[in-house]
Amino acid sequence: MGMTLSEKILAKASGNKTVSPGDIVMAKIETAMAHDITGPLTVNTLKNEGIDKVWDNEKIVILFDHQIPADSITAAENHILMRKFVKEQNIKNFYDIREGVCHQVLPEKGHVLPGTVLVGADSHTCTHGAFGAFATGIGSTDMAAVFATGELWFKVPETLYFNITGELKPYVMSKDVILHIIGEVGFDGATYKAAQYGGETVKNMTIASRMTMSNMAIEMGAKTGIIEPDEKTINYVKTAMEKHGTTRPFEPLKADEDAEYEEVFEIEVNDLEPVFACPHAVDNVKQAREVAGRPIDQVFIGSCTNGRLEDLRAAIKVIEEHGGIADDIRVVVTPASREVMLAAIEEGIIQKFYKYGCVVTNPSCSACMGALYGILGPGEVGVSTSNRNFRGREGSLDSEVYLASPITAAACAVKGELIDPRDL
């Protein structure tokens, strides 16, 4: 019996010829990432365990993105602790407050290698499945074990295959596809499974659009959201490595022809419409027209889900075409990384956001987690391009968040209320 892509990667990383779902394997980790919120607990765990040397100072990535620049004394203390650790351990890949969101920065700097196992102390580490890596989020104390040994045990997950076919209509983005899928399978529909996305629609997607799909795999409980690497993937990875001098050898893997999937979902997107994930659950997905008309207070365009250049481009296009945003609306725009910010400045996108009265912040997690900027107050309603809308996620427990694509979010900013972008 053949193996799925995730099984192939886990077999290779654990030195086994074959593995099957349910097997417990000890896998070698190629890249391990911790950020400013999860890193301190990892570092303190290492200290408490008396471990004074990490396994490999070139495979660890430390990055600040959640509270940058430090927004409290506690955040500043966490930063100090982590900077000290980086110096002591001579960690080669350290990104201080200037780079942006971990899941955008990691691939941009060439730290994501197809065919390998990547772990991050952050739940959206599944994003890197878009590059054909078995990438998954782990806890801070597990990360301490990885920092110490370079290995971690996994139960080999079953794979759910999403065969996505058809052509997306204008105004429909990959965000609508993944929200639609999560609406179908539910927030726990893929718990501890590997979600694999394939089919012609995925093939035709940009890397950025694929990352949006992989990013949200955890929102249906999946360990990873993996996509078979193709030419686009390899080009992206090689270019990123060359640009940043991070070149490491890697071998992209593919699923066997006779791989066995626990379930295959046929997703046909020709008729897919713009959607919202409505409060307070990511799987509470409704067609935009069903909920249109509700007044909103804020729109957030950013995050590791949709803060990339193509997202900013799509959003500003809508705003520009309709002459600006509604008078009484707040729009917070956060490019996902410094590279995205620089490219957006070069294209004149940032100037345009400012011209229309949007507030552009530094690359960071920003409003996504309700901790840094753009916190919603009691009774307020926000539209967000991020990945979670749990009660209180972007601020007050009495606020509400609708998740949407950048095109739909921008249309809402123009109208000042929930709207299907085709109806603007």
Ligand SMILES: CC(C)[C@H](C(=O)O)[C@@H](O)C(=O)O
């Ligand atoms: C702070 C961090 C642990 C958290 C996560 O792991 O997901 C955050 O990134 C989030 O999106 O809620």
Ligand code: SF4
């Ligand atoms: S942008 Fe949001 S979802 Fe992504 S890592 Fe930051 S807080 Fe988590």
